[in-house]
Amino acid sequence: MSEINSPADVASLERALIAGAARDGITFVQFVSSRYSVSTKELERADGPPRPSFAEMRAAMERGEIQEAMARFTGGPGLASEVQALHAALGGGEIDGTLVVEVRRTGDGYMVRHSRELAELSPARLVLDGGYRYPGRPAAGMARPEGVEVTARPTDPVVLAEVAALVGEFTERAMALRGEAPDFGAGCSEEELLAAETAIGVRLPEDLRALYRTVRADLGEVGLLGAQSLLPLDALVSGYLEGEPGTDVESGGLFPVNAAIFDSEPPDRIRRLTRSDWWLTFATDFGCNSCAVDLDPAPSGTRGQLFEYGRDFHSHVGYIADSVLSLLRRVVVALRAGGVTATEEGYLELPARLGRSRMPRYCESHVVGTSGTAQILAGIDVPRHTQQLYLNDGLIIELGELAVLPNLRELSVNRAGGVVGVLPARLPVEGLSIGAMSFDAEALRGHPALWHLKLDVPTLSIAPLATIPGLAHLDLSGSGVTDLELLDGFPALRVLTLDAGQWRRLREAGRVPRGLAGAAMTGRTYLADALDWKRSLVHRGM
16 A cells, blocks of 8 residues: 555545445444554444444354445445555555544535544544553653662572472473473573663562573473463563563553452552553463563562463452462472373363462442342452442442442442442542432542542532542543533543533633543544544643
8 A cells, every 4th residue: 555645546545435435325434543453433324224233243143144244334345445545645655643534425425534633533532641640550660679670690599409400390290291391492591681681670580580591481381380381581571671661461541441450369469550660571371361570569469479461351460479489389299299181282281270360259240120239239258359349220329338348449330220328438449430310429529549430410510529639530421510610620630521512511611621631522523523622622731
């Protein structure tokens, strides 16, 4: 597509989009194009088949009709490729950044609009201060813990001797089971270790140094560290230096799916953060999860402890062991105990949880109905484990009853008749979403932990919310707010989500809050309106 870069090419691609929309009976469609994908945000048809539901998509897949269903779902054959071609044309032959495209039927013709000023549309989202961070989401440059300074001191000989002996025993036992020795490769030299540590500015724990001095990597997934496989030293370095230094276990920007970061088990060993300069990823399960060593633990943790994160973890990490050496010992002990076999591919069938974390059930979801809130909560086996709670379709939800969940950090009340009582101040609730026919915001007055709030209530006064000291993210787009203009007096507000009418109301009153780091406008948002909204916020010097 590099040759598509002239105004004539852009015009021809716009005509192709119009022709495709007319062919498929599309009256309105919006796309967001990035380097790797094109997503359909809104789609309307006049006479053509309606956009299929996900259930219909699954049924089509079972019938072998997935291509036809995908065409209906994404806007018709060829439109995605035309959008990316347009993206490249506008970028001088390169697909860079994000392009939003809108094709809309007007009267007897069609109109095509596109812009590179927005990253999202329907809903439209803006990042006005890229440096702003929510609680638990620190930027790079965290204070350096003691004992991680790079030095030329060789690896502790006592630790090195034990690690070498354990690896040697593992190799012998694995060879007896597999019929051949694992291919771990030759270990690194002290000079290689020092060069790697100098590059990242951190000295590795002695047991991890010793492991790298003994083996190069476990890319064959033999099981030296149980479910975790050691990565080469250069992969540790490149991973650490990619983006912000350290390890980022979850990225949600200013619009995260979950507000709270949940504690691992046992609690208070790993800091509740989404990233840290002092987390070093050194292993993987080759199943979209990774393992990191922690050099800056929480008060009850130990430097050098291990945790896993990735696809199977949502807003938390999983504690594995207090050290590399501890995990290596456990693996060898399991081999000594017998009962371990090898598959035909040479994988050792070690105990399933070896090298894995053990996370109790931290999320509860219940249909409340006409039951009392206390009755529902009484059915939770271990209340202290519950950190995330969904209460659905309840006639009445009593917030005061939640006091039995001492570690509750995130609460979502959905489709309730009424929500009554006061949210106990001693609960560490950081994220709260309430959808109810009736709710009084007095229930949240002055709550010390709450910073992320979404309210979907037909009639609502927000005056009490101004007393919440840390309220940084507020979504009122589903509420009928009687005193919306009070928002410009909320002291901690940094990210605001409203619908188009609410934003218009604030703009007309001259009461749009200053100092916003992010903003969102929900619902179908026409591109011209979204650009006008964005420019008005930027013009105010947000």
